[in-house]
Amino acid sequence: MTRGLVSVVIPCYNQGRYLEETVRSVLASTYRPLELLLINDGSTDDSLESARLLEKKYPEVRVIDQPNSGVARARNTGIRAAKGEFVLPLDGDDTISDAYIGEAVAVLQQQPEVKVVYCQAVKFSETGQKAWKLKPFSLRALARDNMIFVSALVRKSDALAVGGFSEDMRMGREDWEFWIKMLKTGGDVVQLPFVGFYYRLSPGSKRKRTGTRQKKRERIAYLNQKHADFFLQELNGPLRFQRSWSRRYNTLLRWLGVL
Known part of the structure; x- marks a missing residue:
């Protein structure tokens, strides 16, 4: 079976100190061909x-520079520019294992019903880690x-079919809403039985900033408005x-x- 190109979309906002570590983790993948889009x-x-x-330094890396517009728009910029059949969003301070992409692509190629x-x-x-x-x-x-988590592999066509990430969802957890709109009309989900994703905890992370009760209320109201049927x-x-x-x-x- 022909190996499809995987586009790893890496939005980066003030994560310069971690960016090379993130990129190196992707380039260590056993899977090829790859392209890395740094937004x-x-x-x-x-x-x-x-x-x-x-x-x-690395021929697989391509940089796109844009005014600050939020992580959802940065991811969408990368998805639209991606040349690959498959897309992996990966934040600029997280890392992946060397086996993750290859194992995930194998599932998507062998099981068309999996999204x-x-x-x-x-x-x-x-x-430390936990x-x-x-x-x-x-x-x-x-x-x-x-x-x-946001760093799951999907087909670019499926991401585009639902309009990518919702750029007006600024109260956090936009990945949750992305999965709802991608999966509510059908499609299977597979979790690989090994650790392949490493999520960095940092004091100023967006997850902490959007974890307040007010943000939760805003998020629930947004989700109910957009996905009442679901x-x-x-x-x-x-x-x-x-x-x-x-x-x-x-x-x-x-x-x-x-x-």
């Missing part, structure tokens, strides 16, 4: 300079929470602030004739 999202540190040096392939993961920092305990995937579980199907009504209780609460309200 500098208006960084104010040395990210663009670091990216240009990597572009000169998303991810793996087991580890969270790490300067003080396993990232991801809940098993199902559509009903996805309606309540996200268990697929939540009705899986949760019998809208996603609630206490997400794990959503289906029970909606079912009770329907029984009472309130919903």
Whole structure:
């Protein structure tokens, strides 16, 4: 079977100190052919300079510079520019194992019904690392929470078919909404049985900035507005602030004739 080109889309905003480590982890992959698209999202540190040096050093690397527009738009810029059949989003401070891409591509090529392939993961920092305990995937579980990190392999055509990442979702977890709109109309998901993704924990990470109660309320309102059909199907009504209780609460309200 012909090996399809994989485009690794790496948005970078002020992550210059980690960028080479991220790039090296991709280039260590046992899989070829690869291209790496480094999207500098208006960084104010040395990210663009670091990216240009990597572009000169490695023929697989291509740099795109854009004004600061947010990670969703940066990823979309990379997806649109990608020449590959397959796309792997990877943030500019995270890393992957050498086997991840090859194993994921094999699944996508052998199983056309599969839309998303991810793996087991580890969270790490300067003080050490710990396993990232991801809940098993199902559509009903996805309606309540996200268990697929952004760095999963997909076909470029599938990413474009749903319009990429929603650029107006600025309250965080845009990867959750991306998986909802990609999978709610069908398609299988496969998790590879090994650790292939390493998520860097840092004090100023976006995940921490968007973890407030207010951001959670904004996020739930956004998701309910865009995917009411999906939540009705899986949760019998809208996603609630206490997400794990959503289906029970909606079912009770329907029984009472309130919903």
